[in-house]
Amino acid sequence: MSENVSSKTANANKTGNAKQIKTLKDVLTHAVLILASVVMIYPLIWMISSSLKISNFDVTGEGVYLFHQLKWSNYSEIFTYITNPGLMDGLVNSIIVAVPSLIVGSYISAIAAYAFAKINFKFKNAIFMLLLAVLMIPFPVIMIPQYTMFTKFGWYNTLLPLIIPKLFGNIMMIFFIRQFLSGIPNELVEAARVEGANHFVIFNTIILQLIFPALFAQMILWFMGIWNDYLAPQIFCGSAQTLPVVISQFMSPYSTYSKTQLNMAASVFAMMPVIILFIIFQREIVNSVAFSGMKE
């Protein structure tokens, strides 16, 4: 009934006048959004532009103008400009941290999520509540004991404090995949069970394929977190440094890295993998973020 009424009023409103108002509103909305986008994006564009300048002088002050110099060789200079640890060391270390963590940690998270969603085992809910509780624990409370523990293991000056804990899975990912799996009918698992397949086989042959798109989006989000992480490597890893810590040297009050255009180039270099991944997979990421917010 009410739908009928509303569609009638909608029809009545569809006069030329209403259309004009809609167009006007659209134009205004675009104007506001374009202005806001400029504020959001200009700094990043400026950063890229500054990374191509010839000298420091052009970066500050007159640096408002974009892309009037294009010194691409800045991007080869940065590899010799930053030393001990160098940019290449940082890059290699970041990759060494990200790859095993992502592959093993994501598999472990996905299989745990499968157990929480599709297997009935004793104390399941209690264990799940434990995971939930862990999410509330702020990192500063555990970082010092973690530091002393890792040091005692002899992991200081290595990348192990960044890799090993991640191999045990990622709680956010477990939540997300469990949520996703709850939308998949139980009959699917049930049918395979009746045919005699055990859960390990079912997970590897059926479920992993099914959840892969969702898992992949989560993996990209996790990769971004790992790649950009500054706090953990800074505390735990001593001389074994990932990219964010390598470039953070520019911010030190004792920094001798005074060539701003090269500092910018190194910063752009450090964030490029994530930005490129984001641009390629923006639809998946945007949907995944929106979905994870709706779980509440």
Place this chain on the structure above:
Amino acid sequence: METVKISNKIKNSGLRREENLFGYLFVLPAVIGILLFIAYPLFVSFIGMFLDWSKYDNSVFQAQWNNFENFKQVFGSAFGKYFWQSLYNTVFIMIGIPIGLVLSLVFAMLLNREMKGVYIYRVLFYLPVVSSLVAVCIMWQKLLAPDGVLNSLLGFFGIKGPAWLVEEATAKWSIIFLTVWKGLGSSILLYLAGLQGISKSYYEAAEVDGSGAFNTFIKITVPLLYPTTFYLVVTGVIGGMQCYVEPQLLYGSSRLDTKTVVGYIFGKFGDDYLGEASVISWFLAIIIFTITAIQFIYNGRREKR
């Protein structure tokens, strides 16, 4: 219903034990990881509050018991005022949370209109979110420098901008600005998802009733977006209380007017007062738990109404 059916079938066919076995096996790594890397450290930092504990101790269990000396040092001693200052700074910087909420709701409403090309804005607004925090700090340090881009732009209008990152009046606001700028895209996305979850029939009914746009916004949109707002406030407070990297990178650790609680913990950690650092970190954790609990209780009451 379905799960009950399956579990019955499994019980009947005697596969119950196998179900348990696979269940435990699959969640075991995650549980071990939590026990080893979270529960155990949590326990250590708890007892560490009462210990005279050093980085160079062979084991925390050999450290000397020092009763409540750490608490006295943190809250009561001549240094106490620095701690309270860091708490004030942290809470001050959290002004960014309501600012971010209002801005992201406004932009989410604009992005929720049916227009061509609206998707691209979402991507643009989200770019700062995925950008490396260290890289954007390096960038903003230059943009906000006394002779930086912002002041050059202001110069076009004949305004002489301050040294944003140096002066005390603007230092904390610079961090607020940076955190809002960086986080806006993600709260916009969540609000947008919330807006798209609101059934159109509500708005149509409001239109039939002759409700004005602002009235509809206050009476329909804001209440129905409450779950999203709740989520954003909870996560915002949890994150805001732990603010550290931005002030640390932009201002270093020696400035008192920008040092946050976590910055203060790092200071104690660096000076090897691990017991005091544990006290502060638990203080922080309890604040976070309390605020979160209050929010959940309030939320529960609201839902009952």
